Amino acid sequence: MQVGLQHYLVVSALLFATGLLGVIIRRNLLVMYLSLELMLNAANLALVSFSRFKNSLDGQVLVFFIITVAAAEVAVGLALIVALYRKRQSAHVEDLTSMKL
Amino acid sequence: MGLPDILFYVFAAFTLLFGLLVVANPFSRNPVTSAMFLVLTIISMACLFVLLNAFFLAAVQIIVYAGAVMVLFVFVIMLMDLKEEERRRIKTFGVVTGIVSVGIILSVFLKSLLGCGDSCSLPAVAGAAPVVEGDAHSLGLLLFTKYDLPFEVISVLLLVAMIGVITLSKKDLK
Structure with missing residues (x-):
């Protein structure tokens, strides 16, 4: 069977589900952030495969922008985590309940 | 194969x-x-x-x-x-x-991807259409013509992120 768009999209969906699972079950902020990157990469894979099978480069330019935004997002998010750690000495979501009623 | x-x-x-x-x-x-x-x-x-x-x-x-x-x-x-x-x-x-x-969400994904058979695949490109190649030349050409404005906007975003990170990393965060 020829590998087509569907194959790539299934891989992308599975990777996205893996990332979502990580965000839900892991309790460490850094590992949750790594899983978020996994989800972002799954979206990138879907876009690149659409671009390939539609014979147009627009999808790849979009992925280029997504990678740039992801880099900026990682920088800001990690700065937030470091600031949080400095205040609480913990990167664990269960310790961050100061907004709980 | x-x-x-x-x-x-x-x-x-x-x-x-x-x-x-x-x-x-x-x-x-x-x-x-x-x-x-x-x-x-x-x-x-x-x-x-x-x-x-x-x-x-x-x-x-x-x-x-x-x-x-x-x-x-x-x-x-x-x-x-x-x-x-x-x-x-x-x-x-x-x-x-x-x-x-x-x-549950994965079953929704897979059902929509696999359940429609041939009807949801993209129409085949006719005959010997050239397969697009995402090398630096063609991607850069597109980036600096059609996607000129988003490219400039993204540079502002990077600047904003940089300033934000420096502010957040200050010792006396108020």
Whole structure:
């Protein structure tokens, strides 16, 4: 069977589900952030495969922008985590309940 | 089945396996292990990009993601107390609800992807249409003509992110 768009999209969906699972079950902020990157990469894979099978480069330019935004997002998010750690000495979501009623 | 198809299956399996090891590694719950497996996931995904003719993006993926972003991650992990993570026990309730909800959303994805057969595949490009290649030349041409404004906007975004990070990292954060 020829590998087509569907194959790539299934891989992308599975990777996205893996990332979502990580965000839900892991309790460490850094590992949750790594899983978020996994989800972002799954979206990138879907876009690149659409671009390939539609014979147009627009999808790849979009992925280029997504990678740039992801880099900026990682920088800001990690700065937030470091600031949080400095205040609480913990990167664990269960310790961050100061907004709980 | 040609060589590209075999390579697709190999790298897709690598991507999914390493991705799963990022999330749930049975041997170690150390964040550094997760980060290293994410690097491997990204590299095998870059191989998938090469199979999809996105050569420039494959290079960018390795340089920016596996290089810059992951170094940042490992650097921040280094600053934190790692031993604490190992001591915590996993809550079964959270794991069960997580697996159930992810299973539901995954079944929706797969049903919509696999359930429609041939009707949902893109119309085949007629005859000997040239397969598009995402090399630096053609991608750069598109980036500086059609996507000129988004390119400039993204540079402002990077500046904003840089200023934000410097502000957040100040010692006396008010």
